[in-house]
Each structure stands twice: as structure tokens, then as C-alpha cells.
Amino acid sequence: MSAVVDECVFCRIIGGQIPAEFVLKEAEFVAFPDINPKARVHLLVMPTAHIRSLNDIDSQDAGFGQRMLSFVARAAAVSGVSESGYRVISNNGPDGGQEVDHLHLHVLGGTLLGDLV
Ligand code: 5GP
Ligand code: ZN
Numbered sequence: 001m002s003a004v005v006d007e008c009v010f011c012r013i014i015g016g017q018i019p020a021e022f023v024l025k026e027a028e029f030v031a032f033p034d035i036n037p038k039a040r041v042h043l044l045v046m047p048t049a050h051i052r053s054l055n056d057i058d059s060q061d062a063g064f065g066q067r068m069l070s071f072v073a074r075a076a077a078v079s080g081v082s083e084s085g086y087r088v089i090s091n092n093g094p095d096g097g098q099e100v101d102h103l104h105l106h107v108l109g110g111t112l113l114g115d116l117v
Contacts, residue, residue: 005050010102014048024075029068031075031107040110041079041086045072051103053092072107081109087116 004011012018013032020032023043034042047068051057057064069088076086086109091098 005102008050008100008102010044010046010100010104011050014046023078024071026071029071031071031078034106038106039108039113041081041108043075043079043107044104045075045107046102046104052101053098053103054090055092056103068105072105076107076109079107079109085109087113089116 004015006012009018013020014030022030022032024031027048029045029047031043031045034044045068072088073082076082086107089106089108090096090104091106
């Protein structure tokens with residue numbers, strides 16, 4: 001884990017230098033809409049700390065994943081897709097198609113999503 005990284009677009013959004021409409025914003029995690037939505041609801045959920053990918057989660061922090069997924073569920077509720085359903089995707093590294101090297105989960109819903117997996 002590390003502090004804010006100046007050249008990271010998500011750190012700049014979290015820091016308020018780039019505008020975004022936060023659906024949910026807490027000390028440890030934030031959720032805001034993807035600029036290029038792939039579904040009616042398409043949120044990005046991420047830690048406020050600059051963690052590059054799932055590979056870089058602090059292995060000593062056993063509760064991190066639970067807290068992040070709990071935050072996803074609350075962001076989904078705020079966006080009104082808890083009951084209709086949603087999909088959570090995390091792209092990691094080059095083969096995973098990760099474009100922004102700040103760990104994030106895509107939360108897609110609000111429409112019937114096609115089969116992916
Ligand atoms: P990745 O491919 O890394 O999993 O996804 C990065 C996502 O970040 C893409 O879906 C892209 O549309 C989104 N994104 C990139 N720049 C911005 C931005 O400045 N604002 C917002 N809201 N989303 C962004
Ligand atoms: Zn960052």
C-alpha cells in the first residue's frame with residue numbers, strides 16, 4: 001500500500017483534482033460511475049489508498065477483502081441494483097486488460113448482462 005500517486009487518474013479523482021460524482025465515499029473506499037459505462041449502472045469501486053492490483057493487497061490485513069466487498073454491496077444498494085442484480089469484475093495486469101493501475105472493481109447492473117463466465 002502507498003500514498004496518493006500524482007500521475008494516477010483514480011488518485012486524482014479521489015483527491016478531488018478530477019471531478020466525479022461519488023455514489024459512496026468513505027475513508028477507505030470510494031465508488032463513482034465509470035466515464036465509459038458498459039451498462040446502465042457501471043460503478044468503479046476502489047480503495048482510497050493507491051494499491052496497484054489484487055497482487056498488492058496487504059496480506060497481513062485479513063479483513064480488507066471483506067470490507068471492500070461489503071462496500072461494493074452498499075454502493076450497489078445506493079445505485080438501486082441490489083435486488084435486480086449486478087456483476088463484479090476486476091481486471092488485473094496486462095492479460096486481464098487492466099488500464100488503470102489502481103486496484104478497482106467494476107460493478108455492472110441495471111440491465112440484463114450477457115453471459116461472460
Ligand atoms: P480497467 O481496464 O483498468 O479495469 O478499467 C479502467 C476504467 O476506468 C475504464 O472502464 C475507464 O472507462 C475508466 N476511466 C478511465 N479514466 C476515467 C476517468 O477519468 N473518470 C472515470 N469516471 N472513469 C475513468
Ligand atoms: Zn492511484
